[in-house]
Amino acid sequence: xxxxxxxxxxxxxxxxxxxxxxxxxxxxxxxxxxxxxxxxxxxxxxxxxxxxxxxxxxxxxxxxxxxxxxxxxxxxxxxxxxxxxxxxxxxxxxxxxxxxxxxxxxxxxxxxxxxxxxxxxxxxxxxxxxxxxxxxxxxxxxxxxxxxxxxxxxxxxxxxxxxxxxxxxxxxxxxxxxxxxxxxxxxxxxxxxxxxxxxxxxxxxxxxxxxxxxxxxxxxxxxxxxxxxxxxxxxxxxxxxxxxxxxxxxxxxxxxxxxxxxxxxxxxxxxxxxxxxxxxxxxxxxxxxxxxxxxxxxxxxxxxxxxxxxxxxxxxxxxxxxxxx
Numbered sequence: 404x405x406x407x408x409x410x411x412x413x414x415x416x417x418x419x420x421x422x423x424x425x426x427x428x429x430x431x432x433x434x435x436x437x438x439x440x441x442x443x444x445x446x447x448x449x450x451x452x453x454x455x456x457x458x459x460x461x462x463x464x465x466x467x468x469x470x471x472x473x474x475x476x477x478x479x480x481x482x483x484x485x486x487x488x489x490x491x492x493x494x495x496x497x498x499x500x501x502x503x504x505x506x507x508x509x510x511x512x513x514x515x516x517x518x519x520x521x522x523x524x525x526x527x528x529x530x531x532x533x534x535x536x537x538x539x540x541x542x543x544x545x546x547x548x549x550x551x552x553x554x555x556x557x558x559x560x561x562x563x564x565x566x567x568x569x570x571x572x573x574x575x576x577x578x579x580x581x582x583x584x585x586x587x588x589x590x591x592x593x594x595x596x597x598x599x600x601x602x603x604x605x606x607x608x609x610x611x612x613x614x615x616x617x618x619x620x621x622x623x624x625x626x627x628x629x630x631x632x633x634x635x636x637x638x639x640x641x642x643x644x645x646x647x648x649x650x651x652x653x654x655x656x657x658x659x660x661x662x663x664x665x666x667x668x669x670x671x672x673x674x675x676x677x678x679x680x681x682x683x684x685x686x687x688x689x690x691x692x693x694x695x696x697x698x699x700x701x702x703x704x705x706x707x708x709x710x711x712x713x714x715x716x717x718x719x720x721x722x723x724x725x726x727x728x
Contacts, residue, residue, distance in 0.1 A: 449483040453493075453566040453596040464562060464600035470552035470685045471604065476508065478522040481566065485594045488515045488568040492588050496581075497551065499560040506581045507562065508548045509539030511588070512572045524548060528577035539579045543687045546578060551602035552685040559603035568593045621647040621701065626722065628692075628712070629656035635715050637722035645727050649701045652682075654692045659720070661698055662688060663710040670721055674706025688713040702726045 457465055457477045466472035481491065492511035496504035513520065514534035521532060526547030530536045538547045553560040569591040575583060622645075627638040634656050642650060652661050662681035665671045667688040673679060682698045683690035691714065692698065702708070705728035712720040 451484055451568060451594050451596045452482045453479050453564060453598050454482070455479050455598060458600060461599045462601065464551055464602045469550040469602055472550070474550045475523040476520075476548035479520040479564070479566075479598070481518055481520070484515065484568045487570050487593055490515055490569045490572040491517065492567045492569055492573060492584070493520065494565045494567070494584065494588070495548070495562060497553070497560050497562055499553070501554075506542045507550065508541060509579070509581065509584050510536055510547075511539070511569075511575065511584065512536050537573075537575065537577050539575070539577070539581070539584050542581075543685055544689065545686065549685055551600070553602060553604055554684060555604045557603070559601050562600045562602060564598040564600070566596045568595070621649055623649045623651050623699070626650055626652045628652050628654045628659050628661065631655065635718050635720045637712075637720065640721075641723040641725065643725045643727065644702060646703060646705055647701070648726075649699050650724055651697055651699045653697050654694055657694050658691050658714055659712045660688070660691050660714065661710055662713050663708055664688070667713045668711045668716040670709060670711050670716055672707065672709035674704050674708065674726075677704040677706065677708065
């Protein structure tokens with residue numbers, strides 16, 4: 404685990420003079436906060452834990468639980484909660500994200516007698532199979548779980564699954580965000596258990612266009628995004644390239660992105676076998692790119708790609724890349 408991960412952990416346990424203290428810290432909105440909660444004794448005297456059989460603690464998270472797989476939440480078991488536990492809260496975050504922590508999952512008011520959190524928890528306001536447990540907004544703006552999806556080419560990211568034993572359920576509405584949830588959690592937490600996973604994507608493209616893998620002999624074709632006088636256009640609107648060539652989009656006005664992910668728009672089309680790509684990670688189609696930045700993608704599957712600017716797809720901001728084999 405990298406040093407920056409240890410420093411940015413959303414919930415860190417520190418032993419002080421023989422007494423364990425739970426310290427929740429955050430740096431959201433430029434404000435650093437720290438709250439301490441004294442540990443209580445587990446019911447059985449054994450350690451309070453959260454665990455999964457899907458991977459070993461500290462090892463790689465299987466692809467099925469990430470944006471490159473089925474993007475479903477992993478299963479967990481809960482053991483030895485402390486005396487007085489009335490509910491559980493689960494926080495999953497990525498302290499290695501560019502603007503840490505990136506919040507992947509907020510789940511609270513899991514019943515105190517629960518011994519497991521099942522796989523593939525639905526992305527709904529409440530979870531009937533968990534006694535009406537409530538879910539908050541992750542950092543894509545959606546409810547429930549969103550899997551690891553670090554930038555392509557980034558070093559391995561660490562993901563923290565922090566389970567809190569609460570002395571009372573949280574009085575929060577569905578869709579509450581990280582600062583509200585953490586504040587409520589630390590005011591009610593008796594103890595914390597943690598499980599760690601790692602994930603790294605293979606390098607193909609990056610969201611800022613600074614790094615891309617291009618096969619030998621490939622050429623690069625430039626496309627302007629929203630240039631002056633053509634704010635809602637890709638210029639040229641269509642390019643013809645060969646397998647192994649790269650398209651480089653340069654953002655010349657604000658409020659745009661590039662996405663070839665079918666879930667972003669019904670206008671998106673991909674050849675069979677082609678991987679979706681976008682200037683954002685996961686399903687964050689609302690994210691836009693700063694003026695002057697670039698994004699590149701190297702095409703390895705022949706066919707016609709129809710991509711869009713998600714914020715302006717309905718206004719006809721659609722482009723095409725025709726790739727010859």
